[in-house]
Amino acid sequence: MPRSRVGVGARPRAPSASEAGAPSARFRTLDRYRATREWDRYEGTAQRELWRELRYRFLARHAVTGAWALDVGSGPGRFTPRLGAPGCRRVALDLSGEMLALLPERWEPRGPTHPVADRVRGDGLRPPFSPETFDEVALLGNALGFAGPESDRLWSAAHDLVTAGGTLIVEVAPGPGEKSRYLARLPASSVARLLRSPLPAVLPRVERESFVEMPTRRREAGSFLRIPAAQLAARFRDLGWEVRETLAVAPALGADAVRAEAARRDPKSWEHLLRLEEALGQRPERWEAAAAVLLAAVRPKLERSP
DSSP states (O other): OOSSOOOTTOOOOOOOHHHHTSTTHHHHTOOHHHHHHHHHTTSSSHHHHHHHHHHHHHHHHTOOOSSEEEEETOTTTSSGGGSSSTTOEEEEEESOHHHHHHHHHHOOOOSTTOOOOEEEEOOTTSOSSOTTOEEEEEEOTTHHHHTGGGHHHHHHHHHHTEEEEEEEEEEEOOSSOEEEHHHHTSOHHHHHHHTTSOHHHHHHHHHHHOEEEOOOOOOOTTSOOOOOHHHHHHHHHHTTOEEEEEEESOTTTTTOHHHHHHHHTSHHHHHHHHHHHHHHHTSGGGTTTOSOEEEEEEOOOOOOOO
């Protein structure tokens, strides 16, 4: 097991005066209501299910066969069960005791070799683990953006935990999001019928009419960073890492709840929508304005002496 582990019941040290005003301070004192709300962000509507399923599929494509996987800023563990291959041990690291307390209640077992994750209450800026401990590390939920001025430090701490040949998965929020002009001008029922068609028949129409950028949400200055996906990918490459995939999450219907709902009612339309979203999301031109972008990068293996 990774060294320097602390338990979920451990009392975190008191923050310093400077840390008390840091972006992470509000996560330390979240109550049960807010922990439940975090889980519910991916429940209840077709739109939320679309966001959830695209992340599940991304994690499945980059699941590493290894001993240990770490979810940094895990919250209540929405995506923790999806890290790593079957048989992998999982660790959830979060500042909030309420988030971690909710995790066992919401855990989704995926077979007999899928025990509930170990829960560690701690700070991703100072993870209580030895370097190069985990085969897979995830920074989801735009943890980097919410870290604000500490984002560089959080990113460095996370990639230091990845073993040689291991994978780091990061989610950022470069822009306000966008949606397809073509699909938006069709009635919802027509969108559902159209999506029953093969992907090659739909993709050119969507790309030909381009996309509409969504209005920017107001946020307190300095509390949230929008990190361009291309910038983050360049930083990985500068360190010698291989970026395996970059995906904008749901650029076609991610901002269109009504049409997503219509597609969800038809299993064939829904499956084709997921494939469409992935095909579009892998286009570099979709990354700049996306409300969420996922990146999976692999750390280079150590060179062996002759």
